[in-house]
Amino acid sequence: MVVLLAGGAGFIGSHMAVExxxxxxxxxxxxxxxNSKKEVINRIKKLTGKDFLLYExxxxxxxxxNEIFVSNKIDYVIHLAALKSVxxxxxxxxxxxxxxxNITINLCEAMKNNGVKNIIFSSSACVYxxxxxxxxTEDSEIGNCSNPYGWSKFMSEQILKDISVQNPDWSVVCLRxxxxxxxxxxxxxxxxSENPKNLPPIILNVATSKLDFLKVFGNDYETLxxxxxxxxxxxxxxxxxxxxxxxxxxxxxxxxxxxxxxGKGTSVFELVETFEKINNVKIPLKIESRREGDIxxxxxxxxxxxxxxxxxxxxxxxxxxxxxxxxQNKNPFGYNKN
Ligand code: WQD
Numbered sequence: 001m002v003v004l005l006a007g008g009a010g011f012i013g014s015h016m017a018v019e020x021x022x023x024x025x026x027x028x029x030x031x032x033x034x035n036s037k038k039e040v041i042n043r044i045k046k047l048t049g050k051d052f053l054l055y056e057x058x059x060x061x062x063x064x065x066n067e068i069f070v071s072n073k074i075d076y077v078i079h080l081a082a083l084k085s086v087x088x089x090x091x092x093x094x095x096x097x098x099x100x101x102n103i104t105i106n107l108c109e110a111m112k113n114n115g116v117k118n119i120i121f122s123s124s125a126c127v128y129x130x131x132x133x134x135x136x137t138e139d140s141e142i143g144n145c146s147n148p149y150g151w152s153k154f155m156s157e158q159i160l161k162d163i164s165v166q167n168p169d170w171s172v173v174c175l176r177x178x179x180x181x182x183x184x185x186x187x188x189x190x191x192x193s194e195n196p197k198n199l200p201p202i203i204l205n206v207a208t209s210k211l212d213f214l215k216v217f218g219n220d221y222e223t224l225x226x227x228x229x230x231x232x233x234x235x236x237x238x239x240x241x242x243x244x245x246x247x248x249x250x251x252x253x254x255x256x257x258x259x260x261x262x263g264k265g266t267s268v269f270e271l272v273e274t275f276e277k278i279n280n281v282k283i284p285l286k287i288e289s290r291r292e293g294d295i296x297x298x299x300x301x302x303x304x305x306x307x308x309x310x311x312x313x314x315x316x317x318x319x320x321x322x323x324x325x326x327x328q329n330k331n332p333f334g335y336n337k338n
Contacts (some may be wrong), residue, residue: 013065015282100153135263168254200271213284223297234313237314279325
């Protein structure tokens with residue numbers, strides 16, 4: 001079975017490629033390397049001992065993208081290609097809508113034009129409305145997103161849902177990711193970004209003194225310790241959830257949605273304390289004002305994925321803190337040459 005990984009050289013994509021290759025799927029990676037380094041390709045090959053096709057194309061180029069579908073017999077598409085910073089999307093909404101929506105449309109058109117009928121879409125907890133009760137289920141209210149990133153995922157889900165209605169022989173699965181954390185236990189691949197905006201890599205930058213302190217965006221939320229609560233899911237559990245979704249697609253057509261999280265909420269202060277304890281490092285903090293676009297609490301129910309995909313997260317927040325520190329220490333310069 002051939003799986004096209006759109007955005008396959010990124011943090012999720014690289015871990016997805018390893019998991020697919022280790023499960024004997026054939027993989028095609030398409031990525032413009034805007035948010036990743038070529039070195040990650042060597043690491044995927046080193047970890048799996050397997051080769052795969054790589055296209056260094058921009059997914060916004062629909063002609064180039066169609067070439068890949070014409071040249072290869074593709075069975076599944078996993079759409080991981082998107083800009084993903086909540087804070088950045090507030091500052092640059094047009095970039096987020098143009099990029100995230102056009103890539104979704106380009107992929108669906110290439111699939112339709114070439115008879116490919118299975119897609120897994122990397123959606124997000126950010127599609128849920130802020131006023132929902134916790135835990136978030138797949139039936140919780142969506143929309144009224146607090147940031148353009150969340151809206152772009154909401155709109156992409158709607159595009160896929162409408163396409164699914166017109167193409168009943170397609171299988172469309174939207175996986176709503178919660179907050180990603182951790183790294184492959186080998187320490188060979190991990191989350192690497194020149195200028196990270198999300199919490200886990202920023203904690204690593206403080207732990208290695210690239211930053212003097214961690215800015216905590218608000219300690220006055222209505223939570224136990226005043227900091228925001230999120231559902232941090234280990235990247236290894238997340239990619240295993242995609243394998244379960246592919247197996248589900250082998251037997252099911254239509255449109256489906258599943259939360260991929262742990263079902264547990266962890267505050268910013270709790271995550272920092274866990275990281276400090278597990279790795280015996282100090283993370284200096286500086287309390288700042290709230291970040292626009294943030295919501296106080298977000299964690300999910302994982303009952304549906306458990307019942308239908310027979311999947312649940314196995315790793316704990318402690319494993320993630322340890323694995324991300326191993327990645328950091330093995331790769332002090334990320335994927336840059338040391
Ligand atoms: C988490 C918490 C910040 C940085 C993420 C992904 C997004 C999506 C949803 C998948 C918030 C606080 C952060 C810092 C801080 N995932 N924080 N200081 O906004 O929940 O979104 O999950 O689709 O792609 O980014 O993640 O890590 O930015 O923030 O205090 O320097 O950490 O305020 O409460 P977020 P995040």
